[in-house]
Amino acid sequence: MAEVILNDQNFENEVLKSDVPVLVDFWAPWCGPCKMMGPIVEEVAKKFEGKPVKVAKLNVDEAAATAEKYNVMSIPTFKIFKGGEVVDEFVGVQTKEEIMKRLEKVIK
Amino acid sequence: MHFSLCTFVYDLIIIGGGPAGLTAAIYAARRAVKTLVLAKEFGGQAVYASKVENFPGFDMIAGYELMEKMKAQAEHLGAEVKNAEANEIKKENDIFFIRDKDGNSHEGKSLILSFGAVPRKLGLPNEDKFKGNGISYCATCDAPFYRNKNVAVVGGGNAALDAALLLAKFAKQVYLIHRRDEFKGEVVRVNEVKKLSNIEIILNSEVKEIKGEKNITGVAVGKVDGGETQDLEVNGIFVEIGHIVESDFVSKMVALDEQKQIIVNNKNETNVAGVFAAGDATTVPYKQIVIAAGEGAKAALSAYSYLQKVRS
Structure with a gap:
């Protein structure tokens, strides 16, 4: 499963109206720790291939309105959306296993 | 075995x-x-x-x-x-x-x-609550989120000076709060900080209290050796104390x-x-x-x- 690239326009359809939970990685190209998380999030997306979940990336420069709406003040930030609501969120660098654990919980 | x-x-x-x-x-x-x-x-x-x-x-x-x-x-x-x-x-x-x-x-x-x-934390009771929502340990990551806002930078080394210089580009007002009477960082950086009109340097002082309910609304700053505190209106605190x-x-x-x-x-x-x-x-x-x-x-x-x- 490829990661979905989000912007202010497709956020509603891809995330809020999604049938399955969505992990959103809020990042920016000028954020070193976000860049180091990139391949890890990609691996998570691969691991969850075929499962009822979406993995998405949101560049806060390109989707500034959405980032502001969800009160993102620090990156990397991860939020899991389900049924249009934030059901889990975590800030800062995470291990792959930690992200996977939190996603599994939401799927169950 | x-x-x-x-x-x-x-x-x-x-x-x-x-x-x-x-x-x-x-x-x-x-x-x-x-x-x-x-x-x-x-x-x-x-x-x-x-x-x-x-x-x-x-x-x-x-x-x-x-x-x-x-x-x-x-x-x-x-x-x-x-x-x-x-x-x-x-x-x-x-x-x-x-x-x-x-x-x-x-x-x-x-x-x-x-x-x-x-990163060393300030050690204040509500610090963890505001992590990622007003408290930052990474100025390069989070400075752009404070466009036109007031922020405090705590620390006196190169990292604190760099954070203040970067934040001055985005924020309206930067308060640089340091425990000692002079900075530990390089002279070049200190001079750059002193040149900027939207950085206010507050020496011999520390953050005594973080104020706010859902978001940070201010800090109480006081002299290290006690005495009266002053309230500063800030939305973010950048911690650079080693x-x-x-x-x-x-x-x-x-x-x-x-x-x-x-x-x-x-x-x-x-x-x-x-x-x-x-x-x-x-x-x-x-x-x-x-x-x-x-x-x-x-x-x-x-x-x-x-x-x-x-x-x-």
Whole structure:
């Protein structure tokens, strides 16, 4: 499963109206720790291939309105959306296993 | 004691994936030492630096870019690199058993501890509550979120000065709060800070209280030796007051100094045979990327000679 690239326009359809939970990685190209998380999030997306979940990336420069709406003040930030609501969120660098654990919980 | 046949025993396990750990992996892998790197955060603190201008060979390189190169080089040479946080180490019959937070076990004949340091916190009661929502330990990551807002920067070293300079580009007003009567950072940076009209320097002072319910609305700042406090309206606090070593998980095994840094000799040996340490987690003076890398190389070479001895 490829990661979905989000912007202010497709956020509603891809995330809020999604049938399955969505992990959103809020990042920016000028954020070193976000860049180091990139391949890890990609691996998570691969691991969850075929499962009822979406993995998405949101560049806060390109989707500034959405980032502001969800009160993102620090990156990397991860939020899991389900049924249009934030059901889990975590800030800062995470291990792959930690992200996977939190996603599994939401799927169950 | 019975070892299951399917358990792979590495020659060397490196805990930490910053400049020290990855350089150690490069040196070890080039000597055909079967190496595993367990890294909680690839690149360590170096990735938090937007620009590195003192790593020889590069006029200027982004911290994450330098660290991506080190990681790729280590992997290319044959070191295995895993994203996991080690949290328990045991030694039995000259084999080290490491458990990570996800419950996986790893076995190695030797160890390099290079897990670095983490930002020191202010130590105020509601600090954790506001982490990621007003409290930041990474100015390069979070400065753009404070466009036209007021922020406080706490600290007096280069990191604090850099944070203030960066934030001055986005924020309306920056308060630079420092405990001492002069800055520890470089004169060039101090002069730049003093030139900017939207940075107010508040010396001999510290943050006594973080104010706000859902978001930060202000701080109470007072003199270090007590007395009255003044309230400043800020929406963000950038904490740049140095780093601490989180070494509790190895404190039963290796000797630490009073700052919990791992005590090493000039060959990067700890007090335990087969356990080496390198980088910011150790007693080495001057915490710099190039120094951590050099220390990692030394630790790998010492681990290599240890492995040669135990083999013969």
